[in-house]
Amino acid sequence: MAITRPALAVWKFASCDGCQLQVLSLEEQLLTLAEVVDVAYFLEASSATARGPYDVSLVEGSITTPEDEERIHEIRAASRTLIAIGACATAGGIQALRNFAAVDELAEAVYPHPEQLAVLEESTPVSAHVEVEYELQGCPVDRHQVLEALSALLQGRRPNIPSHSVCVECKRRGLVCVMVAHGEPCLGPVTNAGCGALCPSFHRGCYGCFGPAETTNTGSLVAWLRHEQGLGPAEVVRWLRTYNAGARRFAEESRRHEPSQR
């Protein structure tokens, strides 16, 4: 059988490896997948590497250094389809908190010789540098969504990735609303589905790790948090600035509540 299998590559930029781990965590399904695709580059899993071009590249991590800025262009040029996976690759990740501070001050706070480091001012998503076909949000990304995206590409259809909010998932599970019933601040109404309303099922408010959903109104929720739940501006800013701090909806809303000192 001389049918060429599509070549899959998995790439890492600034990140925790957690999203790649979701690919490894596909377990049996990964073994099945490896029968129909050629895992050509997946450094965390294999020391065998094949040169591009690649049919599909999964990219984890955000762009934070001059070298990585070049590398993402090389990967784009070698990839037919590029899928950004996880909060780092789709929004800049937790390290995008630096976008709201002076990076040299952060470097000085952590390293005694910050001059030895070469970093960009901002941590940015892959889409800020190159064209991206699909984005899968989440910190970490949901492995079923990764599998769905890859299966869809193999079958030549569009991936079926939910774009509704966590709130919808929560209602579907029949969970008691933590905000209404217990007064817990919750980002579920404005956060993209994918986790299965995990935090509310553990009696805590959603902290937005899947990032903003497309058609929601962040400003309206934040007004509720401020006026009905009594959160101060600094608290609202902290809620919006975590793993998806750099996502446009969350970033813009957070700037509106930022104390004017900066």
Added chain:
Amino acid sequence: MSHRSADPIRDLSVEALARVEGEGAMRVRLRGEEVEDIALSIYEPPRFFEGMLVGRRMEEPPDITARICGICPVAYQMSACRAIEDACGVAIDPPLRELRRLMYCGEWIESHALHIYLLHAPDFLGYHSALELSRDHKELVQQALALRRAGTDLVTAIGGRATHPVNVRLGGFHRLPDRDALAALRPQLERARDQAAETVRLVAGFTMPDLAIDHAFVSLAEPGRYPIDAGRLVSSTGLDVPVQEFEEHLIEEQVARSTAFHARLAGHDGAILVGPLARYALARDELSPTARELADEVGLPPVVTNPYQSIVVRAIEVVEACVEALAILEAYEQPDRAHVPVPPRAGIGYGATEAPRGILLHRYEIDADGLITAARIVPPTAQNQRAVEDDLYDFVAAHAHLDDEGLRWQLEQAIRNYDPCISCATHFLDLTVERR
């Protein structure tokens, strides 16, 4: 060997080391068969966690620092909780501590099984990856995945998900796990324990090169228990201090080639080693009879100095984690409350736990309103970096006769002995061998 300046320089380069967590580089310079320089350089982009934590609320580090490492988020959550609870002068209820330890056992099983089978075993069996291995030994890889799954299922039952669990908080948990869900884990953990025992026998039979290291072993220690979630800081050089004194004894320095720090013990010139070899050397007596008998059965000495055998020690620790998890489940009584209150108090707190790769230290300064004013995190891979470099120096010296391809293959294997987690230390490996 005499210095022969007429010898050509050999430059060897492996652009990126596979099957490790994170990004880094190994650079080797050889003149003839003499090693001139060796450096483990970590180029994982710095993410400035310690700087980002300043100004955040004290409730946030368990979730935020988990994002340092997708392989061992539970370790970060546990060390962060302990440090902040220490700053606030809060001790959690004993049953809550047991529940934390139970969850931690899950991460040990998951992380060690990943390293043993998916990252490390392919080296010994001559494959590039577990995917390749599965073509010839499908059953073995399926067993490995089932073992790992026992760990991820345990963490998920308590934490909600295996990567960046959502249920851990200061003082305990957001919600107590469902009793039935915990009880349902037992048959799976019993199978995992037996499978882990088979794993010990399998990996003990691998052919391993001879190598002996001589570093100061450092681990946590607690009478009556194998070190996992708590303990004093002890070493093979006689150190025995509370974690609160770690800064006086563990010195960290920045080196130009790396975004991670290098660590050593005060008053001790040599390198230190944390992780499975250190824990086993310092706490073998605290292993369960099941784990100890297995170590004896496969002829594992009381102190293991060959880093290749770390795969056997890791397997022993998987057995231990399964046995311990089953013991905790056996004695489990639903705690009275999901968490104890942790009111803010101005002060400094220290927390250390045993991540699968070794001691993970956190230190926080908190103000009276519960805002973080300073944070410091010392991950295991940073503590081990110097030991890894020293060992590789000796290793390359002994193998310099090999051609570039052979040397590169063997060096990569040698590095994987230490299970480096470079995301943690900031912090993957690209290997360069330069021959003069």
